[in-house]
Amino acid sequence: MNDLSAVARALEECRHVILCGHVMPDGDCLGSAAALGLALEARQKRVTLASPDPLPDIYDFLPGAERFRIGEAGLDGDYDLFMALDCSVPARLGALRLLLDRPLTVVSVDHHAGGDANFARYFYVDPRAAATGEIIFDLLQLMQIPVTPDIAACLYTAIVTDTGSFRYQNTTPATHRRAAALIEQGADAPLLNTLLFSRKSLLHLRLLQAALANLNLSAGGRVAWMHVTAEMMTSLGAREEHSDGLIDYIRSIRGVEVAVIFRETSPGQFKIGFRSKERVDVNKLAALFGGGGHVRASGAVVAGELDRLTTQVIAAVEKAVQEAWTE
Amino acid sequence: MNDLSAVARALEECRHVILCGHVMPDGDCLGSAAALGLALEARQKRVTLASPDPLPDIYDFLPGAERFRIGEAGLDGDYDLFMALDCSVPARLGALRLLLDRPLTVVSVDHHAGGDANFARYFYVDPRAAATGEIIFDLLQLMQIPVTPDIAACLYTAIVTDTGSFRYQNTTPATHRRAAALIEQGADAPLLNTLLFSRKSLLHLRLLQAALANLNLSAGGRVAWMHVTAEMMTSLGAREEHSDGLIDYIRSIRGVEVAVIFRETSPGQFKIGFRSKERVDVNKLAALFGGGGHVRASGAVVAGELDRLTTQVIAAVEKAVQEAWTE
Numbered sequence: 001m002n003d004l005s006a007v008a009r010a011l012e013e014c015r016h017v018i019l020c021g022h023v024m025p026d027g028d029c030l031g032s033a034a035a036l037g038l039a040l041e042a043r044q045k046r047v048t049l050a051s052p053d054p055l056p057d058i059y060d061f062l063p064g065a066e067r068f069r070i071g072e073a074g075l076d077g078d079y080d081l082f083m084a085l086d087c088s089v090p091a092r093l094g095a096l097r098l099l100l101d102r103p104l105t106v107v108s109v110d111h112h113a114g115g116d117a118n119f120a121r122y123f124y125v126d127p128r129a130a131a132t133g134e135i136i137f138d139l140l141q142l143m144q145i146p147v148t149p150d151i152a153a154c155l156y157t158a159i160v161t162d163t164g165s166f167r168y169q170n171t172t173p174a175t176h177r178r179a180a181a182l183i184e185q186g187a188d189a190p191l192l193n194t195l196l197f198s199r200k201s202l203l204h205l206r207l208l209q210a211a212l213a214n215l216n217l218s219a220g221g222r223v224a225w226m227h228v229t230a231e232m233m234t235s236l237g238a239r240e241e242h243s244d245g246l247i248d249y250i251r252s253i254r255g256v257e258v259a260v261i262f263r264e265t266s267p268g269q270f271k272i273g274f275r276s277k278e279r280v281d282v283n284k285l286a287a288l289f290g291g292g293g294h295v296r297a298s299g300a301v302v303a304g305e306l307d308r309l310t311t312q313v314i315a316a317v318e319k320a321v322q323e324a325w326t327e
Numbered sequence: 328m329n330d331l332s333a334v335a336r337a338l339e340e341c342r343h344v345i346l347c348g349h350v351m352p353d354g355d356c357l358g359s360a361a362a363l364g365l366a367l368e369a370r371q372k373r374v375t376l377a378s379p380d381p382l383p384d385i386y387d388f389l390p391g392a393e394r395f396r397i398g399e400a401g402l403d404g405d406y407d408l409f410m411a412l413d414c415s416v417p418a419r420l421g422a423l424r425l426l427l428d429r430p431l432t433v434v435s436v437d438h439h440a441g442g443d444a445n446f447a448r449y450f451y452v453d454p455r456a457a458a459t460g461e462i463i464f465d466l467l468q469l470m471q472i473p474v475t476p477d478i479a480a481c482l483y484t485a486i487v488t489d490t491g492s493f494r495y496q497n498t499t500p501a502t503h504r505r506a507a508a509l510i511e512q513g514a515d516a517p518l519l520n521t522l523l524f525s526r527k528s529l530l531h532l533r534l535l536q537a538a539l540a541n542l543n544l545s546a547g548g549r550v551a552w553m554h555v556t557a558e559m560m561t562s563l564g565a566r567e568e569h570s571d572g573l574i575d576y577i578r579s580i581r582g583v584e585v586a587v588i589f590r591e592t593s594p595g596q597f598k599i600g601f602r603s604k605e606r607v608d609v610n611k612l613a614a615l616f617g618g619g620g621h622v623r624a625s626g627a628v629v630a631g632e633l634d635r636l637t638t639q640v641i642a643a644v645e646k647a648v649q650e651a652w653t654e
Contacts, residue, residue, distance in 0.1 A: 173507035205539055252526075254526035255526075277525065
């Protein structure tokens with residue numbers, strides 16, 4: 001039964017809750033868990049925050065960030081309630097799914113479509129919510145727990161990251177109104193945005209500069225690609241995380257439908273990233289090279305020589321683009 | 328007298344209005360003018376849209392974009408009302424400031440601090456508004472003119488561009504609530520965001536690549552700057568609009584407080600752009616060089632030799648940063 005009141009009641013009745021997001025945590029699951037944790041502590045509940053995987057550095061500012069127990073470290077505790085946030089299926093809980101085998105009340109709140117919340121006794125899933133943070137916003141209202149500036153900061157983070165700064169299709173009028181309320185409740189939006197989006201490393205830009213030097217377009221500008229070699233990384237002193245997001249720059253080029261990046265992780269070993277805008281299913285494209293992902297974002301890991309690899313991959317991309325325009 | 332009702336009354340009484348934004352037009356002045364133009368036509372007013380400079384390609388989708396008369400072409404017309412939008416001083420009207428010498432009713436609506444609206448008989452200046460588009464939103468409400476989907480798209484564009492997708496300090500709860508209303512009134516936000524932010528020209532990235540090659544940091548990484556020379560533009564075949572937004576890349580570097588870009592618009596003539604994150608008032612900084620703008624975004628136009636200019640400007644920036652950290 002999709003019932004937020006039942007979730008609220010279960011939380012009211014618990015003694016020690018463990019709040020857990022998903023593997024490869026993002027701003028939504030972390031911000032939602034941290035916000036709810038602070039709120040429940042105001043209700044004198046004992047709260048443990050957990051994450052299957054370590055937190056990305058970028059979320060170090062979140063109130064409560066340092067309290068997350070990582071992976072199996074979360075398994076130790078006399079919890080009577082286990083709550084999953086932003087997890088569509090148990091597999092997304094990583095090591096913490098072992099908690100499902102214990103005699104705990106299991107609760108889930110999520111906004112993904114097509115998941116299976118039946119692993120939880122009480123759950124609320126709303127695919128129209130842009131972020132799980134939106135549901136937590138409503139849950140706190142339902143439980144009449146005041147939103148402190150710290151809670152507001154966590155929920156604002158959840159919403160702004162999952163909506164791509166209110167740009168994605170999931171953003172609704174209600175999303176904007178919740179953001180307005182969170183700012184009034186003390187979320188320092190300019191600061192949070194700076195922390196989230198304006199802490200790029202200089203090496204990231206240096207790598208971008210180097211990669212743009214080999215940027216190529218084909219198929220009348222519908223396909224764009226570039227590469228980052230191990231040598232480029234070494235000569236700049238860059239690590240893999242510095243190349244994260246490079247593909248977004250070429251995806252944003254006018255007219256480009258598919259963007260591809262070749263990242264050499266060790267000599268002769270490449271991670272290929274694919275992004276598309278509107279028509280091409282890059283999940284299928286990545287599958288041709290043993291990879292996978294989503295319709296608009298995917299990847300594959302391949303071994304080979306860059307030139308030959310590029311020729312082979314880009315030919316497949318061009319074919320997919322051609323098919324997408326003749327369908 | 329700062330009075331939006333007086334502006335509304337003047338518009339109600341006019342017959343043929345010319346609506347004009349500022350030199351180097353942006354999403355706010357264009358979206359505001361286009362929105363108000365559509366609204367006034369619904370009130371049976373004759374409307375001419377004008378812009379001192381050509382519209383950047385990126386705004387080609389705005390309802391009414393093709394109607395803007397550019398530069399002196401706007402001077403011909405039997406206007407009885409001249410309205411400036413988003414212009415803090417007459418100089419920002421470019422060639423169209425000649426209209427101020429005619430026996431027209433002059434009106435101004437703006438959100439810049441520290442301007443001089445006295446060139447207008449009726450004006451409304453609200454520096455707390457994130458965008459002039461927010462004021463136009465209120466003006467239409469005051470005049471009880473229904474917001475059509477086209478008007479909503481124009482105003483959403485004005486707001487989303489001037490707030491950096493709701494990230495900048497100027498974004499208020501009211502900004503988010505107006506965005507919510509505009510989406511309800513028919514603004515297709517995901518489409519508008521794609522049109523605005525995922526149609527970068529290839530030349531923009533080429534110019535970025537070239538500019539990053541001269542990127543410099545000082546003051547322990549708190550100041551970052553780069554330049555685009557006329558020669559760089561010419562050799563790439565780039566136009567001024569292709570350099571728009573370059574400053575945002577260096578502003579987003581971790582640790583940078585003030586970002587500065589020097590753009591050579593003609594040999595020996597530079598536009599300097601300033602951006603800050605949290606502490607430094609770049610409006611004051613720009614004023615040192617005869618320019619102005621906002622606390623977090625400003626600009627100035629100066630003549631000189633690049634090296635000397637850079638030394639001079641960066642020294643002033645470093646001084647401002649030092650002061651901001653010792654206050």
